[in-house]
Amino acid sequence: MNDADKPTTDTTTTTMDEIRFAVLGTGGIGRRTLDVSKQKPELTPVAACDRHGVAIDHDGLDVDELLSATEGNIASDGGTTAVKESGENKGVAASSQAVSTETPIDDVIAESDAIDAVLIALPNFEHDFIPRVADRFVEADYSGVLVDVLKRSRVIGMLEDRTDAFESAGITFVCGAGATPGFLTGAAALAAQSFVTVEEVEIWWGVGLKSGYEDNRGTVREDIAHLPEYDIETVREMSDEEIEAVIDEHDGVLEFHDMEHADDVLLERAGICDAEDVTVGGILDVTSDEKPTTTTVRVTGTTFDGERGTNTFELDDATSMEANVNGPALGYLKSAVRRNRGGEYGVFGPAELLPGF
Amino acid sequence: MNDADKPTTDTTTTTMDEIRFAVLGTGGIGRRTLDVSKQKPELTPVAACDRHGVAIDHDGLDVDELLSATEGNIASDGGTTAVKESGENKGVAASSQAVSTETPIDDVIAESDAIDAVLIALPNFEHDFIPRVADRFVEADYSGVLVDVLKRSRVIGMLEDRTDAFESAGITFVCGAGATPGFLTGAAALAAQSFVTVEEVEIWWGVGLKSGYEDNRGTVREDIAHLPEYDIETVREMSDEEIEAVIDEHDGVLEFHDMEHADDVLLERAGICDAEDVTVGGILDVTSDEKPTTTTVRVTGTTFDGERGTNTFELDDATSMEANVNGPALGYLKSAVRRNRGGEYGVFGPAELLPGF
Structure with a gap:
């Protein structure tokens, strides 16, 4: 978080094609999304967190350093046991770009004025977990894109219940943007x-x-x-x-x-x-x-x-399943940013982002 | 054209989802697009023309009447011979909603303030024919969507050459939006x-x-x-x-x-x-x-x-080939209207309207 003291206003102006994004959760999907995003210059990963650490750099994270520092360092259980450790810090905090924190999501939210899109790559072991994460972005007056890779049908209804809140805040929420759904x-x-x-x-x-x-x-x-x-x-x-x-x-x-x-x-x-x-x-x-x-x-x-x-x-x-998540998740994220910048807010599924008669 | 005397300002306000569209050319693709559009209440066909006639109704054409009046009444040669006749008028003009005209495209352009999208379903026997049709919309200060179903690669370059003009006018041009390309x-x-x-x-x-x-x-x-x-x-x-x-x-x-x-x-x-x-x-x-x-x-x-x-x-x-043109052409048209309303102008291909990493 070496840019934490820097005014973020310098970096809030982007062209239509530039996208600064954050990843919540650095399990398989989060890590690979960061990795694959390196292939597209218009995608700049500016924040990543897990339960114990957060890395933020509005000029762009050093993804290679982050991934190698945290290799094999993944929480697998959705929250019931401690993450594995490598090095002296746990999880993301092992990266030199990161700091330990008790409030990783809030830390990302605090910087969200300069974030265009957030990929929520957290396991959803409680049905309302991802909807509740979205609530926190709404409460913080975040305006931008939220993308999840959730699977369960019933969660969509919980998100739909929040449509008014998303529209008021200026949030474009894309749900189920992995492999299937996605x-x-x-x-x-x-x-x-x-x-x-x-x-x-x-x-x-x-x-x-x-x-x-x-x-x-x-x-x-x-x-x-x-x-x-x-x-x-x-x-x-x-x-x-x-x-x-x-x-x-x-x-x-x-x-x-x-x-x-x-x-x-x-x-x-x-x-x-x-x-x-x-x-x-x-x-x-x-x-x-x-x-x-x-x-x-x-x-x-x-x-x-x-x-x-x-x-x-x-x-x-x-x-692989992995290959079939990465591209679509980032593709839907980019489409959602386009919608968001066009003033379209609320809840969208992947199929709604495709041309359709 | 029974509404020609009516002020069009009454009908120019639409919601995000309502689309008033015109079809240039009433061969197979044009006719079927009009027909299939009946299935979607948000799509209102307001104009159709061929070389000798034009039908315009800003409240929505009676598609059934138009299609049955002009059944089997299609120009097949791109302009070198006369269209077939049924009834006393030729082509589209056989419809009770239509009038004969020497300037069908200009007649549609004259009403284009109240048209969101135009499907150019004309055969492109001269490579620059569709680009030249687009020029006429530019010259008339049309702001909206143009969609074609052209096939030839070289035409794309001619359209790309017009990108600045489309952007200045506020035109979102989607090229190759049929079956293949499309x-x-x-x-x-x-x-x-x-x-x-x-x-x-x-x-x-x-x-x-x-x-x-x-x-x-x-x-x-x-x-x-x-x-x-x-x-x-x-x-x-x-x-x-x-x-x-x-x-x-x-x-x-x-x-x-x-x-x-x-x-x-x-x-x-x-x-x-x-x-x-x-x-x-x-x-x-x-x-x-x-x-x-x-x-x-x-x-x-x-x-x-x-x-x-x-x-x-x-x-x-x-x-059928027909089934694989109708849906995509109208789907891309709808996507293009969304882009146009979001302020995105210029030339787009079908693949650019899909989410893509």
């Missing part, structure tokens, strides 16, 4: 364009997560909550050992059907189809980096001339 | 999101156009110009009989490779890949309504973690 929701919206009515959207994903497992423990934990025997509350209370036991019971391969993934309500919001016509399922294999099944989006509908058909979008098995 | 360009941009570098985009289309042939003679003529033995100048001079002879020579099935389709420059504009890495080809069968080959977009690239893969988007064979 990338695949957008693919469904695009594939739907052949049709005047859509009767079914089937999203089916495969994830091979052997070498990426350590970096994505939070995601795996959230996935387990989708198994019929578990829910988000029970999973939150489970120890890492108990999570491992569930994985072992399934020989490392977990199959999911009828998941509560927000693709359904997000496609309904965009006018593509009814939420009940969307199904999401998939297979997670933590024993291999190979995908156990091909990630596919199938959209079935009827054309203006009365023909029924199914358009299909398939991701190559070589593209 | 729908498939957008699909390629979306499929590219797994990758940090894209090495190849392959667009391959199939069109079965037996029963739709009469309505799409202009499109077929343009396609023939892509055969190695022909070019746009020679095809423009050919009679309908000569076009038929070419089709017969190929037994009604025309196969195209390395087409000059603007997907290439439009993907480059959006930063997806180099234009030279995009190939477009396909098969047109005018003897059957079945597609002779499946329309497919393949995007090959490398992920942030160094994996190489190919994402694939496939349209069901049951979706």
Whole structure:
């Protein structure tokens, strides 16, 4: 936070294309987003935090230093146990650009006048956690973009309840902007364009997560909550050992059907189809980096001339879940900044950010 | 044009979602766009014209009347022969809402203060025809959206040359917003999101156009110009009989490779890949309504973690070329109006209207 004393007004003027963004949470998604953003000069990461540390530099964080200082230094449990340590500080605080703090999100909020967009890459073990984080930005009169990568349908309603508050504050909130919901929701919206009515959207994903497992423990934990025997509350209370036991019971391969993934309500919001016509399922294999099944989006509908058909979008098995989150999350973030600068506030799903008839 | 005497100021105030649009050209694409727009209450068609007639009603055209009055009444040759007639008037003029005119485009331009978007659904037999149409809107101080469904790469450059003029006038010009370029360009941009570098985009289309042939003679003529033995100048001079002879020579099935389709420059504009890495080809069968080959977009690239893969988007064979133009054209039009109202002017391709990293 070596620029904390510098007046931020110098850096608040940007062109349409320049985006200064913050990342809340430096687990797998947060870290990779910082990393991938280096490829785009118009994206400047200016803040990152985890539960114990915050790094802020309005001229742009040194992402390489931050990531290497905090390598393997990730909280995996959403808050119930201490983060791992490397070096004398915990988590983000291990970076020379960071300071320890008890109030990481407030510290970012305090600097948010000079932040265009915030990626909330925090696990959402309590349904209202991300909505409550958004409330804090509203209370601080933040005007800008908030993006999350949440999965559960029910959270969308909680965010929608805040639409008036977001509109008053000037916040453009994009929810579900990861892989699914996110990338695949957008693919469904695009594939739907052949049709005047859509009767079914089937999203089916495969994830091979052997070498990426350590970096994505939070995601795996959230996935387990989708198994019929578990829910988000029970999973939150489970120890890492108990999570491992569930994985072992399934020989490392977990199959999911009828998941509560927000693709359904997000496609309904965009006018593509009814939420009940969307199904999401998939297979997670933590024993291999190979995908156990091909990630596919199938959209079935009827054309203006009365023909029924199914358009299909398939991701190559070589593209990892990680690869399919990074690009879309930053892409949706950029679209949201454009909307925000155009004066469009409130709640948006990925499908609403695509051109749609 | 029964509202011509009415002050247009009553109708110039709209909400963010309401769009009053005009269609230049009432061939297959123009007619179907008018037809499909009926499904969306926020889209109000207020003007339509062909070479000899213009219909304008700022409260909304009666699309059913217009289409039934002009059924089978379509110019197919881009201007070299007379349109067919049904009833005592020619073309659009056969509608009770229309009047005959020698200056159809100027008549629409004269009313353009109350028009948010104009779909230019005219065949582009001279490369600079659509750019010159745009010039006329610029000269008339039109501020709003222009959308075309052109195909040729070289036209994009002519439009880009006009960027300053569009920006001064307040025009948001979307080029290549049909099926390909258009729908498939957008699909390629979306499929590219797994990758940090894209090495190849392959667009391959199939069109079965037996029963739709009469309505799409202009499109077929343009396609023939892509055969190695022909070019746009020679095809423009050919009679309908000569076009038929070419089709017969190929037994009604025309196969195209390395087409000059603007997907290439439009993907480059959006930063997806180099234009030279995009190939477009396909098969047109005018003897059957079945597609002779499946329309497919393949995007090959490398992920942030160094994996190489190919994402694939496939349209069901049951979706006609027509179905794959209507939705995207109107979807891009709506996106462009949003941009225009947000103050973004200049030239945009379909891929630039999608969220993109």
